[in-house]
Amino acid sequence: xxxxxxxxxxxxxxxxxxxxxxxxxxxxxxxxxxxxxxxxxxxxxxxxxxxxxxxxxxxxxxxxxxxxxxxxxxxxxxxxxxxxxxxxxxxxxxxxxxxxxxxxxxxxxxxxxxxxxxxxxxxxxxxxxxxxxxxxxxxxxxxxxxxxxxxxxxxxxxxxxxxxxxxxxxxxxxxxxxxxxxxxxxxxxxxxxxxxxxxxxxxxxxxx
Numbered sequence: 001x002x003x004x005x006x007x008x009x010x011x012x013x014x015x016x017x018x019x020x021x022x023x024x025x026x027x028x029x030x031x032x033x034x035x036x037x038x039x040x041x042x043x044x045x046x047x048x049x050x051x052x053x054x055x056x057x058x059x060x061x062x063x064x065x066x067x068x069x070x071x072x073x074x075x076x077x078x079x080x081x082x083x084x085x086x087x088x089x090x091x092x093x094x095x096x097x098x099x100x101x102x103x104x105x106x107x108x109x110x111x112x113x114x115x116x117x118x119x120x121x122x123x124x125x126x127x128x129x130x131x132x133x134x135x136x137x138x139x140x141x142x143x144x145x146x147x148x149x150x151x152x153x154x155x156x157x158x159x160x161x162x163x164x165x166x167x168x169x170x171x172x173x174x175x176x177x178x179x180x181x182x183x184x185x186x187x188x189x190x191x192x193x194x195x196x197x198x199x200x201x202x203x204x205x206x207x208x
Contacts, residue, residue, distance in 0.1 A: 010051040013042050015085065017052065018061055021078040030072045032062075056081070134164060135197045137204050139186040144206040151178035159199045161190040 020026050033041070035049045042049065053070055056062045059081050063073045139146055145153055155163065166173045166180065167187040173180065182188070190200060 010048045013052040014055045018078040018081050026072045028072050032070050134191045136187050139182050141184050143204050145182045149179050149181045159203050161192040161196045161200045163190045165189040
């Protein structure tokens with residue numbers, strides 16, 4: 001989301017002229033260039049200059065004299081115009097940031113909802129697993145399986161066990177793929193016969 005504000009060209013010109021007045025590039029009672037000359041300077045149409053000058057005239061920053069051109073009327077009013085415009089910009093920026101935060105919060109809420117659904121789905125899967133005999137075994141600091149993938153270990157070939165999940169720091173990885181690497185303190189959840197339980201334990205307990 002872009003927070004930059006795009007203003008009509010005539011407002012930008014009005015702001016620039018007001019700033020030039022506050023910097024004494026144009027002084028009070030000075031007659032400045034006509035609309036056609038300003039149009040050439042700012043590379044815009046005379047109509048755009050007319051709208052910019054009308055805005056400044058309404059704010060009593062300048063005075064438009066029929067057939068006589070443009071006269072600087074008030075430096076203080078130029079300051080007021082710039083300050084009020086800046087305040088409105090700040091309010092707009094705050095409003096934009098709030099809208100962005102609301103948008104990000106909604107995305108976060110959606111992600112939380114999706115994770116809750118995933119947890120519920122995994123919980124249902126685990127309850128179904130209860131119908132099958134499953135076991136757990138912890139990966140120790142010096143275990144041969146630490147930092148190695150299921151594929152590298154040929155886990156099923158060496159143990160006959162089917163891994164259904166790995167619990168790591170309270171996060172459950174369901175049906176990890178062949179390139180899942182074990183870490184210290186992982187709890188491997190697997191299914192198999194009673195003798196598989198001991199084969200897995202003996203395999204994991206091998207030291208590096």
